[in-house]
Amino acid sequence: MSRGRGSNLARLIFLGPGLIMLTLLAVVPMLLMLSTMFFQRGRFGGVVYEFTTANFSRLFQPLYLNVIQDSLVVAGLVTVLALLIGYPTAYAIAQLPPKWKTIALLAVMLPFWTNFLIRMYAWTILLSGPGLVNEALTGIGLIDKPLDLLYNRGTVVVGLLYGYLSLMILPIYSAVERLDPRLREASANLGASPVRTFFSVTLPLTLPSALIGAVLVFVPSFGNFVVPEILGGGKAIMVGNLIRDQFLKARDWPFGATIALVMIVVTVVLLLAQAVVSRRTRSA
Amino acid sequence: MTLLSIEGVSRKFGNVTALSDVSIDIQQGEFFALLGPSGCGKTTLLRILAGFETPDSGGVRLDGGDLLKLAPHKRPVNLMFQSYALFPHMTVAKNVAYGLERENLPRAEIKARVGEVLEKVGLEPMANRRPAQLSGGQQQRVALARAIVKRPRLLLLDEPLSALDKKVRAEMQLELKRLQHEVGITFVVVTHDQEEAMSLADRIAVMDQGRVEQVDAPVTLYDRPRTYFVADFIGANNLFTGAIRGGVFSAEGLGPLPSKATTADGPSALAIRPERVRLTEPTPGMVQGVVVDVSFYGGVSHIAVEVTGLGRKVLAATQGSARITPGTVVGVTWRPEDAVLIAN
Numbered sequence: 001m002s003r004g005r006g007s008n009l010a011r012l013i014f015l016g017p018g019l020i021m022l023t024l025l026a027v028v029p030m031l032l033m034l035s036t037m038f039f040q041r042g043r044f045g046g047v048v049y050e051f052t053t054a055n056f057s058r059l060f061q062p063l064y065l066n067v068i069q070d071s072l073v074v075a076g077l078v079t080v081l082a083l084l085i086g087y088p089t090a091y092a093i094a095q096l097p098p099k100w101k102t103i104a105l106l107a108v109m110l111p112f113w114t115n116f117l118i119r120m121y122a123w124t125i126l127l128s129g130p131g132l133v134n135e136a137l138t139g140i141g142l143i144d145k146p147l148d149l150l151y152n153r154g155t156v157v158v159g160l161l162y163g164y165l166s167l168m169i170l171p172i173y174s175a176v177e178r179l180d181p182r183l184r185e186a187s188a189n190l191g192a193s194p195v196r197t198f199f200s201v202t203l204p205l206t207l208p209s210a211l212i213g214a215v216l217v218f219v220p221s222f223g224n225f226v227v228p229e230i231l232g233g234g235k236a237i238m239v240g241n242l243i244r245d246q247f248l249k250a251r252d253w254p255f256g257a258t259i260a261l262v263m264i265v266v267t268v269v270l271l272l273a274q275a276v277v278s279r280r281t282r283s284a
Numbered sequence: 285m286t287l288l289s290i291e292g293v294s295r296k297f298g299n300v301t302a303l304s305d306v307s308i309d310i311q312q313g314e315f316f317a318l319l320g321p322s323g324c325g326k327t328t329l330l331r332i333l334a335g336f337e338t339p340d341s342g343g344v345r346l347d348g349g350d351l352l353k354l355a356p357h358k359r360p361v362n363l364m365f366q367s368y369a370l371f372p373h374m375t376v377a378k379n380v381a382y383g384l385e386r387e388n389l390p391r392a393e394i395k396a397r398v399g400e401v402l403e404k405v406g407l408e409p410m411a412n413r414r415p416a417q418l419s420g421g422q423q424q425r426v427a428l429a430r431a432i433v434k435r436p437r438l439l440l441l442d443e444p445l446s447a448l449d450k451k452v453r454a455e456m457q458l459e460l461k462r463l464q465h466e467v468g469i470t471f472v473v474v475t476h477d478q479e480e481a482m483s484l485a486d487r488i489a490v491m492d493q494g495r496v497e498q499v500d501a502p503v504t505l506y507d508r509p510r511t512y513f514v515a516d517f518i519g520a521n522n523l524f525t526g527a528i529r530g531g532v533f534s535a536e537g538l539g540p541l542p543s544k545a546t547t548a549d550g551p552s553a554l555a556i557r558p559e560r561v562r563l564t565e566p567t568p569g570m571v572q573g574v575v576v577d578v579s580f581y582g583g584v585s586h587i588a589v590e591v592t593g594l595g596r597k598v599l600a601a602t603q604g605s606a607r608i609t610p611g612t613v614v615g616v617t618w619r620p621e622d623a624v625l626i627a628n
Contacts, residue, residue: 185336186369188356190383190434197357200382204373281373 037258045251055258064242068262071238074153075222078160079168082217083210085161086168091202093169094176105173108166116163120230123159124150127231151233159231160221167220168213175209176202208278215270223263239263287312287470288333288351288438293342295328295494302328303339304494310438315464315471317485319478321517325494326474330440333472334363346437357386362436366443368427370415376426377402377411383434401433404463421452428460432467441473445480457483478518482506490514512626515555522561522598524554533625537593538571543623551628558601560622563587563608566615573598575612580605589616 037055040048058064093104111119126132127149134146149155179202187197225240234241239259246256288310295303303325310316318326331337333344335356344351351359362383371379377398384394402408405425415423424444431439444460445453461484464471475481481488482502489499490513497511509515516523526535531545533554541554566572573591585606588597598616608614 180367180369182365182367182369183371185334185356186363186365186371187382188336189334189359189361189363190430191357191386192382193357196386201371 033253034257034261034264036254037261039254041252041254045253047253052254055255058255059258059262064259067237067242068239070153070236071222071240072266074157074160074236074238075218077157078164078221079214079218081157081161082165082168083214086165086213087172087210090169090172091176093173105170108169111162112166117226117230119163120159120227123155123162123231127155150231151235153232153236156228156232156236156238159227160224163224163227164217164220167216168210171209171213171216172206175206179205204281207281208274211274211277215267215274218270219267222266285312286310287314287347288472289345290329290333291343291345293329293332293339293344295325295332295337295339301325301494303332306342306491306494306496308489308496308499310470310472313468313470315461315484315486316473317481317488318472318474318491319481319488320476320491322476323493324491326476326491327442329491330363330442330472330474333438333440334361335359360437361440362431362434362438363440363442364427364431364444366446368415368423370423370426370430372415375412375414376407376418379415379426380430380433383430387434397433401429404466405429405459421448421456424448424456425459428463432463432469435467436469439469439471441471443475443477444473446475446477453480460484482518490517492517507624509555509624509626512553512628515553515624515626520558520599520601522556522558523596524556524594526552526554528552528625533623535594538591541571541623542618542620543625544620545625548627553626553628555624555626556618556622558586558599559584560618561598561600562617563589563600563614564617566613570615570617571598572613572615575608575610575614578606578608578610589614591616 036047038051038053040050040052040054042048089108093101093108096104124131128134129146129148129150131149133149134143137143138146183201183205184197187201188194192200222238223240223243224238225244228234228236228238228241232238239262243256243259243263246252246259250256286309288308290306290308290310293303293306294301306325306329318329320326328337332339333351335354338352346360351361371382374382380398380401381394384397389397398411399408402411405428407422407425407429410418410422410426415426418426428441428444431441441460445456448456457480460471473481473484482505485502487499487501488505490497490505492513498505498509498514500508505514505518509518509521512523515521524533524535524538524541526533526538526541528534528545528549530549532540533543533545533552534540535554543554563575564570571591573589575587576590576597577586577588579586584601584603587600587602587606587608589600591598600616
């Protein structure tokens with residue numbers, strides 16, 4: 001088919017430069033890096049090219065498995081909370097009159113214009129012993145002495161949630177916004193209460209976007225090492241910290257690459273799951 | 285028996301008047317049409333009946349009860365949306381069953397009724413498809429099935445056939461009428477297509493700028509329009525503005541025209557259908573003109589006549605091919621009783 005070939009050519013021309021960049025600058029270096037997991041570390045850093053599977057057996061030591069498990073729990077918790085907070089927020093924004101919609105969306109995106117690191121340090125000021133939150137609470141007489149708000153797993157969850165919530169809100173907002181209002185009217189017209197309409201029509205049709213939001217929040221939360229460091233005080237170690245430490249402190253590239261593989265596998269599995277669910281709800 | 289009575293309903297959106305003091309009574313079992321150009325308020329009226337809009341003033345009674353007090357999902361009124369609004373994530377059968385499931389009916393009954401209604405609209409083999417896998421005509425029938433399966437007191441149809449091509453449209457018109465007889469539900473259809481309204485409806489309310497101009501049977505609307513708008517909007521018409529003095533209608537710039545004055549003296553308009561216009565040998569005292577265009581449409585021919593002193597051309601229709609040629613000077617006349625006088 002000549003038409004098919006023509007559009008293939010056009011596709012190649014448009015996609016070509018991007019694909020070449022992606023392959024040369026992201027995929028190839030990543031594969032090179034990952035390939036080191038089959039080799040040994042050198043005594044003074046670097047890689048000795050002798051085949052070994054030791055890195056994998058080391059991965060399954062309880063120490064590392066615990067960190068991976070902790071990271072999954074923290075990232076999972078952050079994702080669920082982001083979904084519970086983000087969905088109603090996105091839904092509410094989509095119902096606003098156009099002018100307020102713009103303002104609300106701006107408010108959601110505003111934090112993105114500030115450096116992530118600075119935002120996290122701002123939280124330490126807010127939550128520290130003599131910080132704003134404790135001052136306020138003692139000020140109104142709710143508590144007698146400052147609470148220990150910093151440097152625990154809860155703080156890490158709060159920090160990650162704050163950092164990535166907008167990645168949940170935006171895709172859900174666009175899905176709710178795109179949803180034909182007549183579908184909800186049709187549902188009401190057929191006798192469904194507003195609650196029923198939400199669960200039978202609105203939610204199923206916006207679920208694929210909520211899942212995209214979930215992946216967007218989960219993946220960077222899972223691999224984050226800044227928040228556990230600053231807000232967790234180094235006490236709550238996550239996979240991201242582990243990878244960074246292997247590369248920068250222990251100079252053990254092969255093992256660092258092995259842990260990095262875990263992250264990639266988790267991400268790919270999540271993306272596949274998202275794709276499968278979306279296809280099922282949308283299937284035409 | 286009056287099923288639905290709309291009493292003095294008004295609705296404004298900002299400065300725009302969508303409905304202005306609209307009153308209509310609709311009978312049980314009737315096929316009723318709301319007809320008018322876009323923006324005439326007919327869709328707003330439909331949305332008020334469905335509960336998606338509330339009027340600023342006025343009332344709506346269904347079976348004697350106040351309809352406006354009921355939430356949209358509690359009204360015994362179903363709406364077939366112009367865009368169909370089928371649920372894309374559900375199969376055809378699920379779409380149709382949706383309304384019945386909300387009534388908490390037993391599963392077996394839901395299944396039986398869904399099967400029955402799908403058979404009625406000829407879509408049984410498509411029951412397990414998704415809306416996106418159907419053609420426009422099939423989607424339309426799903427929307428119809430979904431709306432009638434609940435056996436509502438009143439079925440509202442918003443431009444039901446506008447998205448279909450001409451041939452499917454004619455089929456669906458017949459099907460709609462057959463279905464209405466079969467299920468005995470009162471239909472209210474909103475349309476801007478007068479042919480659709482004329483062929484489907486028992487009675488039509490012609491609307492313009494938020495007002496009801498005339499409510500009548502199609503034939504009456506065509507033969508006896510009561511307002512200038514209706515005379516102009518329904519079918520082709522020749523309209524002359526002028527005044528009645530001493531029981532004789534005189535058009536501006538033309539003088540007296542054949543008519544039987546039934547209305548009082550005063551400013552008035554005269555309407556005469558093209559098929560009632562007769563072209564003759566010109567005689568003195570008669571309206572005269574020059575034939576400027578003859579178009580042959582198979583069954584009928586349209587002849588346009590340029591009349592001096594008149595802004596628009598007079599249109600005459602004759603059966604078969606016209607033997608007249610452009611350039612001929614003709615007399616334009618009609619039987620006095622065929623002309624309709626409309627008081628301003």
